[in-house]
Amino acid sequence: MPPVVRTLPIVFAFSLLACGGSDPGGGPRSRVKHFTGCEVPSGAVRVHDHITGDDASYVAWVKLVVPKDRIDALVTSCGLEREALVQGYPTLAAPEERLPWWNPPEPDAMLGGELREDGRRVELQVLERDTDFAFYARSESPAPAP
Numbered sequence: 001m002p003p004v005v006r007t008l009p010i011v012f013a014f015s016l017l018a019c020g021g022s023d024p025g026g027g028p029r030s031r032v033k034h035f036t037g038c039e040v041p042s043g044a045v046r047v048h049d050h051i052t053g054d055d056a057s058y059v060a061w062v063k064l065v066v067p068k069d070r071i072d073a074l075v076t077s078c079g080l081e082r083e084a085l086v087q088g089y090p091t092l093a094a095p096e097e098r099l100p101w102w103n104p105p106e107p108d109a110m111l112g113g114e115l116r117e118d119g120r121r122v123e124l125q126v127l128e129r130d131t132d133f134a135f136y137a138r139s140e141s142p143a144p145a146p
Contacts, residue, residue: 035060036139039077041070048101062137085111092138
């Protein structure tokens with residue numbers, strides 16, 4: 001195989017990264033946006049998601065860590081304002097399957113809130129830490145029509 005042909009896949013991969021394609025359609029950032037409506041900001045790390053069901057009927061769990069200066073934009077992208085989050089919002093229901101990254105602290109340590117829109121329910125909890133925020137979300141679609 002000529003050297004040019006062997007290097008094409010590598011060049012293509014780098015061009016995707018350069019054009020912002022670092023999270024292909026099936027990546028966690030895309031799924032977070034699709035299933036919760038929340039836009040994962042740049043600088044977010046440890047982006048985790050777990051989805052049960054399908055587009056018609058699902059429950060999605062999300063956890064990510066964002067720098068302190070990005071939390072307002074993240075919460076706003078979900079359809080809420082950080083000022084609307086309340087201390088002591090009940091702990092989000094955990095998935096049946098144990099997820100090593102799903103470990104929200106007690107509610108009194110976090111701020112939380114809920115948005116209901118078009119039948120979808122999105123619950124958020126944020127925990128302020130020394131240098132960042134841990135962000136947890138649970139999103140549930142409307143039940144499918146019988």
